[in-house]
Amino acid sequence: MQAICVAGKNEIAIEGLRYVVDIYPDSNIFFIPNKNDLGVDTWQPSFKKYALGRGIKQVNLEDLYEIENLVFLSLEFDRIISPKKFRGAQLFNVHFSLLPKYKGMYTSALPLLHGEVTSGVTLHFIDAGIDTGDIIAQIEFDIDPGDNARDLYFRYLANSKKLLRSHIDSILSGEFSSIAQESMGASYYSKSSINYSSLSIDFNKCAFEISNQFRAFTFREYQVPRFEGWQIIGTEILLDKSHLKPGAIVSEDSGSFVISTVDYDLKLKKDYYPILWVASESGDVLALELALKFVDDINARNENGWSALILASYHGQIALIDTLLNCGASMSVVGYNGTTPLMYAFSYYERHGDERAFKMLLSRGADVSAVDNAGKSLRDYMIERNCLGLIQYA
Structure with missing residues (x-):
């Protein structure tokens, strides 16, 4: 055999x-x-x-x-x-x-x-x-x-x-x-060809080479390269040539830096995803609205597998849940264990006795029958934890 x-x-x-x-x-x-x-x-x-x-x-x-x-x-x-x-x-x-x-x-x-x-x-x-x-x-x-x-x-x-x-x-x-x-x-x-414990960007290069360094070292679950305190999520080679010292800042706005290189100027796009996730957790509406101007995927998950909607649901942030749903956040995006935003909102209710986040998701069409990777539904968790105050909705 x-x-x-x-x-x-x-x-x-x-x-x-x-x-x-x-x-x-x-x-x-x-x-x-x-x-x-x-x-x-x-x-x-x-x-x-x-x-x-x-x-x-x-x-x-x-x-x-x-x-x-x-x-x-x-x-x-x-x-x-x-x-x-x-x-x-x-x-x-x-x-x-x-x-x-x-x-x-x-x-x-x-x-x-x-x-x-x-x-x-x-x-x-x-x-x-x-x-x-x-x-x-x-x-x-x-x-x-x-x-x-x-x-x-x-x-x-x-x-x-x-x-x-x-x-x-x-x-x-x-x-x-x-x-x-x-x-x-x-x-x-070999393993020694890149030292990930001390990554740095060599700016004394052409724009193409610097851009490639940022691309090569961007893997959110492990690291995102930084510049001037910001994580940099993308680059764009421009047609301008500032002829400043390579790596010098030519200009800066809310969304990006423009730096000089050996040849063409290079735009470095600021990473607003961490701001999106922190705002969703803390309830900072202004920071959330700012971050939403600069992120491409509202459903992107952080290194722990939590989307902005999951974070807002787990922390009972009603205003942010409403904003995120209105901007296209999906209730079908789940955590690593298959846990749904509604399950996280139930967890908030379990901890604080506040049912508003749960009911908001429910009113917007959350699926109460969804199961996680363990094969358990929301009702299963309610019974297992003897937390039955919302079981009529499950």
Whole structure:
């Protein structure tokens, strides 16, 4: 009987395991999560949580070494694989770059730093090197000029799922071909190639190069580059040339800075999302109205997975809930655990006995029957917590 192990993290590992379990249920199926996967959904779903929820056996790498007829899928796995330790195994990896370029680390940042206009995902054999195995298949895609590292990462996810769906049957059956990687054009970057503990922008560069630095280092769940105390959420290369010292401020307004560079001036767009989220929590209507002039997505979630409407609902901010809903905030945008704004408004009622936020969301069409990632509805929580004052609405 064939044995299959999926190792890794996030949506791509879940996608691979889901396919294997659904299509090959008679195989011996195992999984290995990354070391930092605590079994809790964050901005990405937990692979460990999903796999255990499907009843899949968790193993260690060492448990696999003696298994014959093993297919091993590395999907954002955090450990280096030594093929010689395995007995009769077929070892595969999906790498987030268009190999042979960008072997190794930081594939969501380095192509942007280098001004690449395309990237891709690669399905390849795992050999004794780092991302050096023969290539089975690739998907190439364009990088948009406004893409930051987070955008590029999600392009990798979307295209790696397509790559898996197209080729997983062939690698499990052994009916595929592969080609050796080219030596020309290859590149490799180690963990030391970017020091994320002390990121800084080098302004003694051309506008294009500075813009690429901001793009490469913008990944909201991890960091957003700063300038003059502001997080910078985007850039725009202008046609003007101020010829001031590179990095000097040419002008500033409520929404942006304009700075000088080696060549063209560069607009740095101020990040108003933190102001939006803080205002939604504190009830600052004026700050909210200001932030709404400068944000593109009113439903964007912060690093904790909370949208402005969720924050306002959890803190019972009636005026802000009304403003946000009138400006297009969605009650279907939920937290990492699937918790709805109405559930958060119930939490406010539970803590303070104030039902106004709850009733406002209800009057605007909130779905009382929605369930979270644990499969629980609002009514379930009311009963579980013995807080029944609003149960007639659920």
